[in-house]
Amino acid sequence: MDRIFVWAAGFMLSLALATGATVARAAGYPDHPIRIIVPYPPGDLADVITRLLGNDMSQSLGQSIVVENHPGASGLIGLQAAARAEPDGYTLVMGQMGAVVVAPLTNDWPIDVRKALEPVALAYTNYMMLVAKPDFPAKTLPELIAYSRQHPGRVRVGTNGEGGFPHLSMELLKEKAGFDFTNIPYKGSTQIMSDLMSGRVELTVFGYSGLYPYVQDGRLIALGVTGRNRAPNAPNIPTFGETVPGYEALGWFGLFAPAGTPPDVVAKVNKALNKAVADPQVQVQAQRLGLDAATGTPAQFAKVWSDDYAKWGGTIRKLGLEKKK
Secondary structure (H helix, E strand, O other): HHHHHHHHHHHHHHHHHHHHHHHHHHOOOOOOOOOEEEOOOOOOOOHHHHHHHHHHHHHHOOOOOOEEEEEOOHHHHHHHHHOOOOOOOEEEEEEHHHHHHHHHHOOOOOOHHHHEEEEEEEEEEEEEEEEEOOOOOOOOOOHHHHHHHHOOOOOEEEOOOOOOOOHHHHHHHHHHHOOOOEEOOOOOOOHHHHHHOOOOEEEEEEEEEEHHHHHHHHHOEEEEEEOOEEEEOOOOOOOOHOOOOOOOOOEEEEEEEEEEOHHHHHHHHHHHHHHHOOOHHHHHHHHHEEEOOOOOOOOHHHHHHHHHHHHHHHHHHHHHOOOOE
C-alpha cells in the first residue's frame, strides 16, 4: 500500500512539474525564432501571404519568423511536418481551405488534420472568378446558366482537377441553379489558359488574382466572382450570389498549430496575426491580391473550419468523390 502511495505521489509530482514547465514556457513565449511552414512552393499565394504577414508579426512577437516551404501531395507534406512538431508555438503552418478541408475529404491521408492540428488565426478569405473569351455567347451569369441549359454538355469548364475547389464551386452552381457543364480537369493553370485561349474549353474558374489581369486587358470577360462581396478594385463584376441567392464559395487562409499547443501561446499568435492584417500597408497589398480580411478568435476560426467540412463534405459525397480507403 505504501508503495502505491509513493508511486501515486511521484506521478502527481511529475505531472505538476510538467504542467508547471508548460505554463512557464507559455509565459515566456516566444524566446527564440518561430517557423511557419507553407505547404506550397515559393511564390504561391499562401507563401506570399505568409511572408506579408510574417514581417509584421515578428515585430509584435519580438522574434524573427522563418518561412519554410514544404510543397507536395496537395499540402499533405507540409501539414504532416507541422503536425509532428512539438506543440510549443514555435512551429506553425499556413493552411488554406483546399488543403485542410477539401483534400482530406477526397484523399486517404495518413493523418486526420482535425485531430492533428488546431486553428490559431484566420487571416483572409479569397474568391474565384469565372471567365470566358470575349466571343463567348454568354456575357453574364444569368445568360450562361440559360445557355448551358439550352446546350447540354456543350459548356466545358477547365479546372485544376476533379474534386478540387474550382470544380466543387461549379458543382455548387449546378446544384443551386441548374448550370449544365462538363468538367475538364487539368494539372496546372498554364495548360488551362492555353486551352481556353485556343477554344478547347469555354470557361475556367480559379483564383481572382490570377485571372483579373486578363480581364483588365480585355483578353477575357468575367461572368462573376464566387465571394460574398464584389471585389473592391473591380466593382463592376457581380457576385454569383446576386444571381443565385445563397451561393457562396470562399477559400481562406489561416494559421494552425500542432494539437496541444498551450492556449496562451495560441492567443499570442492570434493577436499578432490580427494586428498584422489590420496594418494599413498590409491591407493595400492584400486588396491587390483579391483578399478580404477575416480575422477573429481561434474559436471563430474553428467554426469556419467545421462549417466548411460539413458544407463541402456534403457536395463531395453527392458526387461520389469521398476518399477511398
